[in-house]
Amino acid sequence: MEAVIRTCWALLLYCSMIAAHADIAMIAPSSTAQAQKFAQMLEASLRDTPVPEKVDLLDLNTEFDLKKYRLIITLSGSTLRQLIADDRLPDGIPVVASYLSKAEHRQYKSYVTSAVYSEAPLQRQLALAEAIFGENEVFGALVANDASALVSADNLRVYPIAEYDSLNHALVELLGSSKALIGVYDPELYSAENIKSILITSYRHNRPLIGPTQAYLKAGALASTYSTPEDVVKRLSEVITSGLGEQGRFPASNYNPYFSVGFNRQVGRSLNLLLPDPVEVARRLRSQEVIQ
Structure with a gap:
């Protein structure tokens, strides 16, 4: 009986670890209150979708391992540029860029799977x-x-x-x-x-x-x-759901329709x-x- 209880506790602990694991890394220039709120908004937006993933907010100035994530989201063109310069983007993991201008996308498109442009057309x-x-x-x-x-x-x-x-x-x-x-x-x-x-x-x-x-x-x-931060989150949620869901295809980089x-x-x-x-x-x- 005691062995069964120990096994149950181990399973519960394992499940809680799985539930707490974040599959999306959001990288910001720094962990400001605005960046934290943005990450929370995106996680909440994904909650009722087929891909209710958790979102980890990572500070560009700290050490982190991106290989354990399913998806990387960058906030700003400067963040993407720095990650590329430091060779910190792992191969095989899709990158979705937000707050990236169309001109910046033309320059770094080989590193980006999809992007939501920062400006209006x-x-x-x-x-x-x-x-x-x-x-x-x-x-x-x-x-x-x-x-x-x-x-x-x-x-x-x-x-x-x-x-x-x-x-x-x-x-x-x-x-x-x-x-x-x-x-x-x-x-x-x-x-x-x-x-x-x-x-x-x-x-x-x-x-x-x-x-x-x-x-x-x-x-x-x-x-x-x-586009407000809420508009950007709405579009990012659609991009993520399309790319990580059953469809398995990320939309082409484009302007935000919201x-x-x-x-x-x-x-x-x-x-x-x-x-x-x-x-x-x-x-x-x-x-x-x-x-x-």
């Missing part, structure tokens, strides 16, 4: 501009020197700065023939040094900035689409614009896109 920001000003208006986008990754649209004109004497020269020409400036995701072009000049010049011409991210709303952009619309209503009033309902606009824009 230009097509979505253009659709937002059309929702505010109308589909028949012409809009402009500043780019550094490469327009190959941008959407092709009849009402969008692209101005590569490399073809002008200066950023300001390109911007002034754009503003003279466009209803609004559509901001592309380019941290160097839309840097802290440049954004003030871009916004001042734009509003001198009575032309607003749309996008490129939520952060620019506070700086003076009129509107932008953006997003919101934000307005700077003070800027809208200064331009005498009657802005639509952001919830309704977001719903309409989402209905125009196809989740892959």
